[in-house]
Amino acid sequence: xxxxxxxxxxxxxxxxxxxxxxxxxxxxxxxxxxxxxxxxxxxxxxxxxxxxxxxxxxxxxxxxxxxxxxxxxxxxxxxxxxxxxxxxxxxxxxxxxxxxxxxxxxxxxxxxxxxxxxxxxxxxxxxxxxxxxxxxxxxxxxxxxxxxxxxxxxxxxxxxxxxxxxxxxxxxxxxxxxxxxxxxxxxxxxxxxxxxxxxxxxxxxxxxxxxxxxxxxxxxxxxxxxxxxxxxxxxxxxxxxxxxxxxxxxxxxxxxxxxxxxxxxxxxxxxxxxxxxxxxxxxxxxxxxxxxxxxxxxxxxxxxxxxxxxxxxxxxxxxxxx
Amino acid sequence: xxxxxxxxxxxxxxxxxxxxxxxxxxxxxxxxxxxxxxxxxxxxxxxxxxxxxxxxxxxxxxxxxxxxxxxxxxxxxxxxxxxxxxxxxxxxxxxxxxxxxxxxxxxxxxxxxxxxxxxxxxxxxxxxxxxxxxxxxxxxxxxxxxxxxxxxxxxxxxxxxxxxxxxxxxxxxxxxxxxxxxxxxxxxxxxxxxxxxxxxxxxxxxxxxxxxxxxxxxxxxxxxxxxxxxxxxxxxxxxxxxxxxxxxxxxxxxxxxxxxxxxxxxxxxxxxxxxxxxxxxxxxx
Numbered sequence: 001x002x003x004x005x006x007x008x009x010x011x012x013x014x015x016x017x018x019x020x021x022x023x024x025x026x027x028x029x030x031x032x033x034x035x036x037x038x039x040x041x042x043x044x045x046x047x048x049x050x051x052x053x054x055x056x057x058x059x060x061x062x063x064x065x066x067x068x069x070x071x072x073x074x075x076x077x078x079x080x081x082x083x084x085x086x087x088x089x090x091x092x093x094x095x096x097x098x099x100x101x102x103x104x105x106x107x108x109x110x111x112x113x114x115x116x117x118x119x120x121x122x123x124x125x126x127x128x129x130x131x132x133x134x135x136x137x138x139x140x141x142x143x144x145x146x147x148x149x150x151x152x153x154x155x156x157x158x159x160x161x162x163x164x165x166x167x168x169x170x171x172x173x174x175x176x177x178x179x180x181x182x183x184x185x186x187x188x189x190x191x192x193x194x195x196x197x198x199x200x201x202x203x204x205x206x207x208x209x210x211x212x213x214x215x216x217x218x219x220x221x222x223x224x225x226x227x228x229x230x231x232x233x234x235x236x237x238x239x240x241x242x243x244x245x246x247x248x249x250x251x252x253x254x255x256x257x258x259x260x261x262x263x264x265x266x267x268x269x270x271x272x273x274x275x276x277x278x279x280x281x282x283x284x285x286x287x288x289x290x291x292x293x294x295x296x297x298x299x300x301x302x303x304x305x306x307x308x309x310x311x312x313x314x315x316x317x318x319x320x321x322x
Numbered sequence: 323x324x325x326x327x328x329x330x331x332x333x334x335x336x337x338x339x340x341x342x343x344x345x346x347x348x349x350x351x352x353x354x355x356x357x358x359x360x361x362x363x364x365x366x367x368x369x370x371x372x373x374x375x376x377x378x379x380x381x382x383x384x385x386x387x388x389x390x391x392x393x394x395x396x397x398x399x400x401x402x403x404x405x406x407x408x409x410x411x412x413x414x415x416x417x418x419x420x421x422x423x424x425x426x427x428x429x430x431x432x433x434x435x436x437x438x439x440x441x442x443x444x445x446x447x448x449x450x451x452x453x454x455x456x457x458x459x460x461x462x463x464x465x466x467x468x469x470x471x472x473x474x475x476x477x478x479x480x481x482x483x484x485x486x487x488x489x490x491x492x493x494x495x496x497x498x499x500x501x502x503x504x505x506x507x508x509x510x511x512x513x514x515x516x517x518x519x520x521x522x523x524x525x526x527x528x529x530x531x532x533x534x535x536x537x538x539x540x541x542x543x544x545x546x547x548x549x550x551x552x553x554x555x556x557x558x559x560x561x562x563x564x565x566x567x568x569x570x571x572x573x574x575x576x577x578x579x580x581x582x583x584x585x586x587x588x589x590x591x592x593x594x595x596x597x598x599x600x601x602x603x604x605x606x607x
Contacts, residue, residue, distance in 0.1 A: 023441075024448040034461050142593075146586035148537045150544045150557070151578045154564060158575075162568045257452030257541075264545055275453070279460040279547045291457045295449045 009310075017303050024295040025077065029070050032288050043086050043284060082289030087281055092289035096271055102172065103263065103270035107255050109186060110193035111248065117194060118201035118244070125202070126209030126240070127232060138206065141199035149261045153192040160188060170267040189266045193258050197251065201244050208240040249305035253298060343594050346587030353584055357403030366394045368401040368554045377570035389559070389573045390566055398554035399580050405555050406584065409470050409539040414531035416474025417481045422524055424478070425485025429493065430512060443479040451476050455538065459547055466549050473538050477531055484527050488520035526596050533588035540581060556581045 035041075040056040041048070057063055061072065076083070082092035125137040147155075161169035167188055173181035212218065213236055221231050260272030267273070271290060278286035356363070372392035380387040386395035428439040446454065458472035492498060493516065501515050540557030542548030549555040551562065556577045563574030 020444065020448050023445050027445055027448065028457070031457060031461055142589070143586060146533070146589050147582055148540055148557075148585070150541060150560060151582060154560065154567065154574055154578065158567055158571060253450035253452075256450040260452055260456070261541055261545065275456065276545050276547060279456060284460075287457065287460055291449070291453060294453050298450050298453075299448055 010307075013303055013307060017300055020299045021296045022074075024299060025074055025292055026070070028288055028292045028295065029073060031291075032284060033066065035284070043282070077289075077292060082292065083285040085278075085283050085286045087283050092286050095274060095286070096290065096293055099269055099271045099274055101175075102268050103259055103272060105175070105186065106189055106193065106259050106262065106268065106270060109190040110197060110255065110258075113190055113194035114197040114201060115248075117198040118205060121198075122202040122205030122244075123209060123232060123237065126206040126213065127228070129206075129210040129213075134206070138203070141202045144195060144199045147196075149192060149196050149258050150265055152195055153188070153262060153265045156188050156192055172266075172268045185268075189262045189268055192265075193255070193262050196258055197255065200247060200251065204244040204247055205241060208243055209236055212236045212240040246309070249302070249309065252301055252305070256294065256298065343591065346590040349583055349587045350591065353403045353580075354407065356400045357407050360397075360400045360404060363397075363400065365397040365400065368398045369393060369552045370397075377566060377573060379572060386576045387570075387572050389563065390570065395559075395573065395576050398559060399556070399577055402554040402556045402559060402577065402580075403584075405466060405549060405553065406536045406539065406581075408466065409473065410532040410536040413470045413473035413535045413539075414477055414481075414528050416471070417477030417531065418524060418528050420474075421478040421481025421483075422485045425482035425487075426489050426512060426516065426520070428482065429486045429489035430508070430516070439482070443482055446475065446479050452538070452541065455542065456545075456547060459542060464547060464550050466553070469539055469542055469548050473535050476538075477535070480531075481524065481527065484523055485520060488523045489516055492516050492519050522599055526592070526599055529588075529592045529595055533585045533592070536581070536588070537585060 040053045040060060040062055044053055044056060061069060064072075073083075080093050082096070084091045085095070121137050121141075125134045128134045144152075157169045160167045168185055169188070171185060173185045175182040209232075213231075218231060218236060221235050226235075256272075259270065260275060262268070263270040263272040264276050271294070275287065275290045275294075277283070278290065370393060372388065375384075375388050375392045377390050378384055378388040378392075384394050384396065386399060389395055389398070424439045424443070428436045449457070455472045455476050458475060459469055462468035462472060498511060498515050501511050506515070536556075539548055539555065540560070543555040543557035544561040546561065549558060551558055559577040560574055560581070563570070563577070567574055
């Protein structure tokens, strides 16, 4: 790839990112315009006095025309001001910054552990395709796919926190105060999220590896006298992992949804729990700010993943598939 | 030529073949029949509390035991099946109807219509699925109908994508060209020629989405932002039992098991149908 086309590529991606982010912002804003009555009605509830509603409407600028309000809201959001909770008075942007590390830690650990589960089992099942080992692993993965996040989390709490008493069921220890305690409090949440993601990766890796092993270059490698371990890890694994890696990228939306459920279940102070609390307390500005933040981050991560694939996969790099 | 060998091969594995599909099918049938018949079954009302019998273990009187307020868990599980079936069928039906239509139109027509349909789908895809469902229920309000609408909206893009992808190759096929040459109008070609030939992948996906939607409704209700209590949603029952997980694990484990078996059965049936239809389509081309 030449430098000019590389820069053009980045420019095109950035423009697309900005466009999608703008669309996401508009959708978020106008979604909350759908609330019956004005936002002030929704915040103050049905029994509110008209003068209080009028006062809050003026405070929130709700008496201005909708396009002007969208412009103002967007301009503030670009500057990092997402408004503030009308319950706690805390600025939404600050709440996000404080809670984001917890969510990111959970998702990163879960992807790592999920991969650590999926890789060996997927390779083993693909290598032994059709045998009882394969059937046991594949069957287990298929059954695990039918367990929702929250059920799996509760089962792990029941076994490891209540019956065996090995790990805490809920509660979060910040990494800065106690790194070991932090990791202990993250074990069950991470394991829950990882066990939901792992079967998806495992199944893809297994079937791709099994079909790679039927290819001619593997026969050639066998004929050269390479050991099975060398064939699997050095020759077969790389060409078999593309669809798994692609799905890991596409799966980020699923991962975020899972993190929301798991943070609520294990009482982790991440942005997912903030979102659920906001919805339950009808703290609409918090919900609106969070939905905007999550969708823009989601779109940005998706595009970053696309860009990384373009670097890894030579076919995409030269634009041949498009 | 191939038919006799195929038949004998199938006859030689009847037990395996039947167990793989008969057990899940029987479970789903049981859930559907009990769910539909629940108002007329000789069971207590799902919300009737008996404070003298809280958190009782399963017995002859209470088949699944009682929950923390002494409500009969069997009655709640059976009535909960109605909720799961409603959301699991209606939400993907909305997605199929709207997404399928949009996908078909985006495949057939170009220009501004296609651009605006694809743009609207991108708009939905700019949000993680669960977050959009949460935002929609937050705005629409919490009820079974609103949860269903929210989940239906969330499922539109996938149905549209499948519809468009299956319609595109059909548009250049001989039978469509023949219909057009014979003077058929767009509505006729779309509904009589293209639509019947793209229904199979859409219906297969619909089948897959039933269990996804049951889990999604359960998740929303578990989080406390789906169908509000005391409605016996399986997810809500699981969340409620959590408080007494140590003392009375059955209050959580029973709805969890019912939900797991239902989702697993639906997945098994979906997998079976997908394998058969894919094999069939492969055989045709």
